[in-house]
Amino acid sequence: MVISESQSRFAQGWSEADYVGGHPALDFINTVADTGKTRLGDKIGSWEALRDWVGGAGLLSKQELAAFLQDPELDDDGALARLHDLREQAYEGMLGLAGLADTARQGMAYQGMEHVGEAIREALGRGAFREEGGRFRWRPDAGSSERWLDAVALGLEDFLRSEDVARLRQCARCTWLFVDRGRGAGRRWCDMRTCGNRAKAEAFRCR
Template sequence: MSFLWTAHRFAGGALALDVANSVVLRFDPGRRIDRFADAAAMDTFAAAANLYGAERERFGPLLPAPPENHKSLLALREAIDRHFRKQVQDDARPDLLADLLETIAAVLRRTKNDHDHVALDVATAHSALSLVTNPEPDRLKICPNCEWLFFDRSRNRSRTWCDMAVCGNRTKAKRHYRRNKEGVQP
């Protein structure tokens, strides 16, 4: 299945969150889509992150994760989602943090040093470590529309949606439709 990565897919504000958000409708088993189920999509994600990712300057040109590391990248993605989702929900659990750190360590142990290029799995591990040590954990949020994780970089920490142009507009359109259907005027 061919898939095009767009700027909206990188609304998380951190590479680790964008990787975690590669599962669409995560909690709807009937409609859940794993964008990394296809290895080719996982590889094109790295190229798209070079264009749209919030941390593209930090890591330089990202390379796809080597095929032998795809499984560990998927394990890292799931550990990132579990830990940070619980943290945002004020249900931080030491076991999930330990699991995330162990998964990060496993990815980094397999790293071959290449100072000019960083593979997607390694960059994701470093991004997750930055989020773990972030002094402002309240900037991590969950979009009320799509349930993606995102890092609120707004000055006053008032960002509500992962992407105003997509999720914000959808939410506002639903609200408008509901008001008109019920005959309620604003």
């Protein structure tokens, strides 16, 4: 059997279409499967799914990922629940940043960013300031039971300090977030292969 390059690059259950946010922190927030504005279809319901996801995400370096995978006993249900909580709090915060939180949601957006800020503070407290490719960054401690939470928090910190925040957008169809690096009218969909095509098909049926 011939395995194409795009298939072999990603672990089971994940494909290129899962990493369209433009930053690993946004791709993490996008780990829900819903095609509308609900966020009930969780795609990282188990540690196995999360470990498979991170391989294609660029959130950790190869060496970091290898160190994380060496000791799976460190990962418990509590840490997975805290990761889900951080994901949803970060989502609400990002909606606020993108100017998409309506009046009813602004309190949640504020709380979301507070939660993210606290997670970043804790991650910095446990992390190490390390050189990586000529650039220094805060990195998570692979020996901590909070390491995945810290990896995501430090990813969020990296994104939130970047100029890409000004280009943060949400898909017109689902809840996925992305950095719009295009010019002109701007990108409307998380991905043309998924939401873009579904929206086109619907517009065609409505005619």
